[in-house]
Amino acid sequence: MSVANATDPYMPDGSYAWFRLAISILLSTLGGAGMWAVVIVMPAVQVDFGIDRAGAALPYTLTMIGFGLGNYLLGRFVDRYGIVPPVIASALFLSAGFALAALSTDIWSFSLAQGVLIGLGTSATFGPLVADVSHWFVKRRGLAVACAACGNYLAGVVWPSLIQWNLATNDWRETYLLIAVICLLSMIPLALFLRRPPPETAFSTTPETTPFGQVSTGLSPQALQTLLVIAAIGCCVAMSMPQVHIVAYCVDLGYGVAPGADMIAIMTAAGVVSRLVSGVLADKIGGVRTLLIGSVLQCAALFLFIPFNGLASLYLISLIFGLSQGGIVPSYAVIVREYLPAREAGQRVGLVIMATILGMALGGWLSGWIYDLTGSYNAAFLNGIAWNVLNMAIIVSILVKGRKRLQPVA
Structure with missing residues (x-):
């Protein structure tokens, strides 16, 4: 240079x-x-x-x-x-x-x-x-x-x-x-x-000087994009359960609306911290690994909502949940830029972001429907966990394929 x-x-x-x-x-x-x-x-x-x-x-x-x-x-x-x-x-x-x-x-x-x-x-x-x-x-x-x-x-x-x-x-x-x-x-x-x-270098086909820039999944761009869309829906169906229903959940438990609103604020504030930390982490280990870490932590936080429903416990779990999920959505954008054509970044990032939003919309409705059927949010949390596991399975498969096709740096 x-x-x-x-x-x-x-x-x-x-x-x-x-x-x-x-x-x-x-x-x-x-x-x-x-x-x-x-x-x-x-x-x-x-x-x-x-x-x-x-x-x-x-x-x-x-x-x-x-x-x-x-x-x-x-x-x-x-x-x-x-x-x-x-x-x-x-x-x-x-x-x-x-x-x-x-x-x-x-x-x-x-x-x-x-x-x-x-x-x-x-x-x-x-x-x-x-x-x-x-x-x-x-x-x-x-x-x-x-x-x-x-x-x-x-x-x-x-x-x-x-x-x-x-x-x-x-x-x-x-x-x-x-x-x-x-x-x-x-x-x-x-x-x-x-x-x-x-800069023109942004669209260069030359591999970037990062440890994860040399990795190929062995999948076509269309196949990888499809997997990312499904994964995005899965993680956000899970993510929507606490974010959309925590206020109603608090009301059902007899705590009222105000604590639920406070928990949303805690999730959002913790989400900002999570996004910044995840961004730093993605620069070191790549978007796929960062996304997997966030997804695993989100799944663990969802499990905590089931046995612990005391007011103090819910405040703490809301903090944990916010710290786990905030970096998930930006990780998809990093993955797109790592693996897919730079000149198509706008539409490909936009498509994955759209999938996350549709996942939130689907999850918010689905959790309410399950609650109406069962009279409890426990089954709705389990439903979110199942979607979260789907997300983790897809990300693990991408990560494993990428490791198998690791190319030596010249």
Whole structure:
């Protein structure tokens, strides 16, 4: 490597890459408003439109569907045109979506604004941004991907507090209009900082100088992608059980709503720590091993929920669960960049992220259905464990195949 290249700030892992990562985290935190706002205003929307709780939950479901599909569709767009157009479109979609939702006259128009505009707008600030960040790092790619994915969790810290503060003096419609303005005025200028295309070395077919960059699974890209999608669904069906139902579980146990909400906050905060630690670990041992560690720990945490249901125990297990599962989703992005074509990173990362979201949606419903059948969450936890074992089996098979085909470094 020449001295010029060694000091070039625009090379992978250079100073510009870290600046770009900071902008990406900020954009992800801003765009994450789409996932959290509808949850916070749900009670007010229910009263405003005079509907039941199931009807009030419909906008969230549609938002998640739009979010999942958008990760894949906009990921394909990123591969062709870069990250800036999707992020600008995200700002426009979010602004229009929040404005139209604020002006809606019934739950159907509100749900449509949430599912189509807000769901798609939010998606551009998760999977596509993570894929773009991955092109700018080699030695610290795992950490960078994990940091970019943290924006989604940070949004869960920032936006609920801001929305609750504003709802103290304004109604939910005025709050939505405020979010529309914030997204429009902040996200477009930030997107312009990302105009520089990734370095050509990001798309080089030359193996990277990492211990895991020399590994091949022996599977075709399509077969490996399919296995990753199934694994992603499996781990997130398991992950959804505590995240979606912990509040209801606490109510059933007689502890009330507040402890369950606190446990969600603990899981989310611990998830940020987990993502950062997993990112560092992925840089040392690779994405597959990191994912397997997270999956095993998540499975162990799910087992703990069954025999221990005291209040103090649930707080501790929620912390353990958050520390185990937070790094799982970013590990998929690292695996995609290790094993699959770099020029298709956007669509391939987006497809796996979409699978994780669909897994969360399926798992949330499936756990409720099992509870209705059995009258207990124990069977629902066991169902999550079974899906988690499926995930582990797939990851172990990829890891074993990769070891068998380890190529000597020239």
